Amino acid sequence: MQERPGICQSRGPSGSAAAAAMPMKGRFPIRRTLQYLNQGDVVFKNSVKVMTVNYNTHGELSEGARKFVFFNIPQIQYKNPWVQIMMFKNMTPSPFLRFYLDTGEQVLVDVEDKSNKEIVQHIRKILGKKEEVLKMEELEKKKLSHPANFGPKKYCLRECICEVEGQVPCPAIVPLPKEMTGKYKAALKASAQD
Amino acid sequence: MLGTLGRLVRPPVRASLPLLLPPARGRKTRNDPPAKSKIGRLRTPTAVDPAEMYVLMERYKSYRQTVRALRLEFMEEVWRKAYEQKFGRLKDVQDSEEHKELMAWNQAENARLQALRISRLRQQEQEQAQLQELEQMQKAREMEAFVQEKEREVLQLQEDVKTFITQDNLEEKIEAALDNPQTYNWALTKEGQVIRTPSKT
Numbered sequence: 001m002q003e004r005p006g007i008c009q010s011r012g013p014s015g016s017a018a019a020a021a022m023p024m025k026g027r028f029p030i031r032r033t034l035q036y037l038n039q040g041d042v043v044f045k046n047s048v049k050v051m052t053v054n055y056n057t058h059g060e061l062s063e064g065a066r067k068f069v070f071f072n073i074p075q076i077q078y079k080n081p082w083v084q085i086m087m088f089k090n091m092t093p094s095p096f097l098r099f100y101l102d103t104g105e106q107v108l109v110d111v112e113d114k115s116n117k118e119i120v121q122h123i124r125k126i127l128g129k130k131e132e133v134l135k136m137e138e139l140e141k142k143k144l145s146h147p148a149n150f151g152p153k154k155y156c157l158r159e160c161i162c163e164v165e166g167q168v169p170c171p172a173i174v175p176l177p178k179e180m181t182g183k184y185k186a187a188l189k190a191s192a193q194d
Numbered sequence: 195m196l197g198t199l200g201r202l203v204r205p206p207v208r209a210s211l212p213l214l215l216p217p218a219r220g221r222k223t224r225n226d227p228p229a230k231s232k233i234g235r236l237r238t239p240t241a242v243d244p245a246e247m248y249v250l251m252e253r254y255k256s257y258r259q260t261v262r263a264l265r266l267e268f269m270e271e272v273w274r275k276a277y278e279q280k281f282g283r284l285k286d287v288q289d290s291e292e293h294k295e296l297m298a299w300n301q302a303e304n305a306r307l308q309a310l311r312i313s314r315l316r317q318q319e320q321e322q323a324q325l326q327e328l329e330q331m332q333k334a335r336e337m338e339a340f341v342q343e344k345e346r347e348v349l350q351l352q353e354d355v356k357t358f359i360t361q362d363n364l365e366e367k368i369e370a371a372l373d374n375p376q377t378y379n380w381a382l383t384k385e386g387q388v389i390r391t392p393s394k395t
Contacts, residue, residue: 094311107300112307122303
């Protein structure tokens with residue numbers, strides 16, 4: 001993610017048909033889009049419970065922290081909905097991050113004079129789940145729901161083969177040709193026997 | 195077991211009685227050799243009841259199956275425990291070690307930033323001190339200039355005092371003024387030429 005996301009700035013307001021109905025709110029409304037939020041790649045380990053960010057509203061050294069709070073915190077919160085994130089302004093002369101783990105350990109991260117990209121890379125390195133671990137978890141999740149199973153919508157992808165494109169449509173909606181009905185086939189069999 | 199004494203005591207076996215019980219180990223122990231009369235004796239195999247045999251085999255099969263399954267279950271549990279004891283904690287140990295490493299790296303990073311911050315603050319202090327010095331020097335210079343200016347004014351005043359008119363030299367000054375009349379009736383052109391009116395004699 002770039003520092004200043006300029007991906008969609010050349011296009012108009014999110015070029016979907018519903019753009020007119022959905023007004024853009026805030027200074028950088030791209031931060032509210034799902035695509036932007038999904039691009040965050042920091043997934044914290046299960047032991048991280050709380051994250052606090054202390055930063056200042058003025059000062060060159062706090063610029064990276066301010067950008068981090070503005071651009072990257074939404075992505076992190078989206079990917080870690082169960083981590084509590086708190087922001088404190090102008091409480092200390094220098095900006096820092098503090099993580100509270102479930103073991104009671106507190107991890108202090110100094111972010112003075114760092115860009116927001118560097119901060120994200122730093123926390124990803126020390127407290128983020130590794131790529132392989134994320135892949136394994138995704139695989140495990142996939143194993144739970146087999147796409148080839150047919151059943152209730154709650155548990156399976158489809159309920160009946162008639163829902164699949166290219167298959168025979170549901171006879172409740174489109175009546176089957178006479179030759180495919182069991183009634184006809186039974187009648188045919190009966191007449192053949194006779 | 196009892197030896198010849200037992201033979202005298204126990205009554206002799208009669209062949210007319212049907213053998214209802216299987217032959218029990220009465221007189222001979224396990225390790226005693228069979229009797230000479232029994233050399234060349236061939237037993238006719240016991241008759242097998244097929245139905246009973248079938249039932250028996252089935253029961254044996256299911257029993258052995260059950261017992262084997264139970265045995266394997268318990269063995270598996272034991273193996274799993276042994277494996278876990280040996281290798282189970284490995285992942286946790288690895289994770290905690292990795293965590294320690296990362297925390298150490300984080301601490302190093304923090305220390306580096308702290309050093310940078312200290313040097314930056316020191317530099318700022320030095321600059322501040324320099325600026326203050328310059329300011330002080332500037333102030334001193336200004337003060338000196340002011341003092342010199344004042345001294346010059348004082349000297350000028352002292353010189354001017356000599357030309358002041360006091361009660362003592364009042365008559366002299368009046369007479370001097372009357373003797374040397376000054377006319378202020380002159381004008382300046384734009385070019386800077388002084389135009390005086392012609393004096394009336």
